[in-house]
Amino acid sequence: MHPRFPDHKHFDAVSRRGFCRLPFAAAASSLLPGLALAQGSEVALAGLAYSGDAASLSQRFPFSTAYEKALKAGGKPAHAMLREAIAQAPAGKLKLVTQIDELKGRDQAVAVALVVGAETVSVEQLAGLHKLFVLIRAQALFFDFKSMSVIRAYPISFGHIDIFDRRPTDAEVAVRVRGVYEGAAGKPGIFTRFATTLAGASLPAATSRTxxxxxxxxxxxxxxxxxxxxxxxxxxxxxxxxxxxxxxxxxxxxxPIVPYAKGYAVGNVMSMRISDGDVYNLKLPKPxxxxxxxxxxxxxxxxxxxxxxxxxxxxxxxxxxxxxxxxxxxxxxxxxxxxxxxxxxxxxxxxxxxxxxxxxxxxxxxxxxxxxxxxxxxxxxxxxxxxxxxxxxxxxxxxxxxxx
Incomplete structure (x- = not known):
């Protein structure tokens, strides 16, 4: 890393005031009891997901999927990281349960996932230096897994820049990607931002517009x-x-903002794969x-x-x-x-x-x-x-x- 350029490190892709905010919770159906939903409904945590064609995930999200595999190998999968982040979040309006299975058989079956929509990892060579840029764009996406339709979404992103006097190795890039998800330089990462977003999220009433x-x-x-x-x-x-x-x-x-269809959907249908392997094709509402x-x-x-x-x-x-x-x-x-x-x-x-x-x-x-x-x-x-x-x-x- 080049010592002369400290002001070019840690570029926040959300706000000049600091990385965006977000948190998730502990365990059981009483998870975050303070998150009470309108009509007493509950929202299931679907976990980490990726948007788009499931067959091309390793090409479109090489570092994120590698990071996810490393978490699983270390005994603390992404789902657990999300629950831990939520547990540290302030109480909000929703009541979250840990698994979609807990809502099966109910009239209303709403789930929320952290859906990663884009991973940008780039190394530019400028004036003999190498600039590493890492940007993860995601959404806190609420969907009805019975009708397979998106209910609402809250965008989340976090960017990070480092300067090196040589080309960074894949291992060094992986460390920065991990920082984007878990936080870096005292700034909350994607997991925490997701949790904070949930703390302020709400489900739409029947009359809500999009x-x-x-x-x-x-x-x-x-x-x-x-x-x-x-x-x-x-x-x-x-x-x-x-x-x-x-x-x-x-x-x-x-x-809330319905996802930008040109980047996330084909024919107004958004495909996503949950980290446990389930693939969903979700209909986007007409705004x-x-x-x-x-x-x-x-x-x-x-x-x-x-x-x-x-x-x-x-x-x-x-x-x-x-x-x-x-x-x-x-x-x-x-x-x-x-x-x-x-x-x-x-x-x-x-x-x-x-x-x-x-x-x-x-x-x-x-x-x-x-x-x-x-x-x-x-x-x-x-x-x-x-x-x-x-x-x-x-x-x-x-x-x-x-x-x-």
């Missing part, structure tokens, strides 16, 4: 600043952006409301300079549209901009722009979600192009209440 990001556009002025490992295919870039927006809305405004996202540009501008170093503003430009397709009613339609300042010491010879651009894009959607949630709205008034942004924020807040 939200889905259905359109993602990345303009050329933005694509050039996104690393190759996130633009190896258009669907990879679009899914990354959809997950980023969905996670900001889910974690900050508390609204009541659709979200369109455009990432228009990413720009770096020098802000200041001195003998000690220089500062730059990393600007992101995007637009968001939320509408009801049947009626054509538009709740939000505005362009947005956000800038984050990065200080570069004069002694630093290599600058990786992407973490700063990520902070800028992520910050844009996090701040927007917080404004919709009723928190500080000063930023959105200055950042939004729409003259009626106050009305759009209020309309969207009321809409989100229908989706919770």
């Amino acid at each position: 939200l889905q990001i259905t359109r993602v556009t990345i303009k050329p002025e933005a694509t050039g600043s996104i690393p190759e490992y996130l633009r190896s295919a258009s669907t990879v870039t679009e899914t990354w952006a959809a997950d980023l927006v969905g996670e900001a809305l889910s974690t900050r405004a508390g609204v 009541d409301y659709e979200i369109g996202v455009e990432l228009s540009a990413l720009r770096k501008v020098k802000y200041g300079g001195a003998a000690a170093g220089e500062s730059f503003i990393y600007g992101s430009y995007a637009s968001l549209r939320i509408e009801e397709p049947l009626s054509g009613k538009v709740y939000m339609n505005t362009a947005l901009k956000n800038g984050e300042v990065k200080l570069v010491p004069s002694t630093q010879t290599y600058v990786d722009d992407f973490p700063a651009f990520y902070d800028s894009v992520n910050g844009l959607f996090v701040k927007l979600a917080e404004a919709i949630d009723g928190r500080d709205a000063k930023w959105v008034k200055a950042a939004a192009a729409a003259p009626d942004i106050d009305k759009q924020i209020n309309d969207t807040r009321e809409l989100f209440k229908l989706c919770k």
Whole structure:
């Protein structure tokens, strides 16, 4: 690892404030008794799962599946890791049981799984250094295993960057992948984030509506600043952006998001394989409301300079549209901009722009979600192009209440 670049380690793929949050529980049908569901229903823990064709899991998730096998060989499988994380989580609204079998024969049979949707592991060589990037994108996915349909989902992700003065070995990569799942540098990993998400999750009432990001556009002025490992295919870039927006809305405004179909499903059917070998083909609900996202540009501008170093503003430009397709009613339609300042010491010879651009894009959607949630709205008034942004924020807040 190169000692001159400590600020490039531990890139949080959820928020600049720290890795996302989440936890799971101990054992038996009394697991997390404080998690009481609406109508006294229970939710079964299905465990760890992977989305997509089961036959290609080892090609699409080589490090995650190897990590899962290592856990099992060590006597503490992924299911146990999830239960342990949940046991440390605050009490929430749901009552969880440990196995799907416990709900068989009941009228309502809802399960939740940690569904890994994408594993990105990339090594870039820059200025004689090797940058290792690890990103896991997942979802806390609730589904009815009788009707085989998705009920709701909460996006989760965690990214990690390390700099080496040589190419990292597979063993070193495996250590970083383990840190993404279990936590690194004092930040909670995917397991803990899943558990924390469950603590704040709820099942929809009969009248609840659904939200889905259905359109993602990345303009050329933005694509050039996104690393190759996130633009190896258009669907990879679009899914990354959809997950980023969905996670900001889910974690900050508390609204569930139907999985982005282009990245996770074929024909609106999402396939997933649970770690115990069961394969499920789940129907995605048709959303009541659709979200369109455009990432228009990413720009770096020098802000200041001195003998000690220089500062730059990393600007992101995007637009968001939320509408009801049947009626054509538009709740939000505005362009947005956000800038984050990065200080570069004069002694630093290599600058990786992407973490700063990520902070800028992520910050844009996090701040927007917080404004919709009723928190500080000063930023959105200055950042939004729409003259009626106050009305759009209020309309969207009321809409989100229908989706919770």
